[in-house]
Amino acid sequence: MNKSTRTTRQRQVILDQLCALSTHPTADELYHLVRQELPHISLGTVYRNLELLSDQGLIQCLELSGHQRRYDGSTAPHSHIRCTVCDRVADLPIAPPQAPLAEAQRHTDFLVTGLKTEFVGLCPSCRCAKDK
Secondary structure, X not given: OOOOOOXXXXXXXXXHHHHOOOOOOOHHHHHHHHOOOOOOOOHHXXXXXXXXXXXXOOOEEEOXXXXXXXXXXXXXXXXXXXXXXXXXXXXXXXXXXXXXXXXXXXXXXXXXXXXXXXXXXXXXXXXXXXXX
16 A cells, blocks of 8 residues: 555455455445444445545546446456446456547547546346346
């Protein structure tokens, strides 16, 4: 963790729980998991620590198509895919394309610093339910 921020037990448990998951939980979902180890932790503490960890670049905060924020313990560049029925989010192990960054920069006076790619579709569970 960042030297300027003290590592608390609560923060470490939140980070450990998140990094052990591949499900991209919401803060509420992570709160229920963390409470199994820290029964007296508050939801506000989980939210504050997730924001701090995200600001430090130790986790990713995913804001996908205006849905509830989800969190990812993997900070390596990768894309995500979201089910349009149940909102499940999964990693898509492909790096976001870089060519659009230069193209976007040519068309704006903004400083283009990144690209977020969200793929959408049906997860296996929802696809099976739809086929029935």
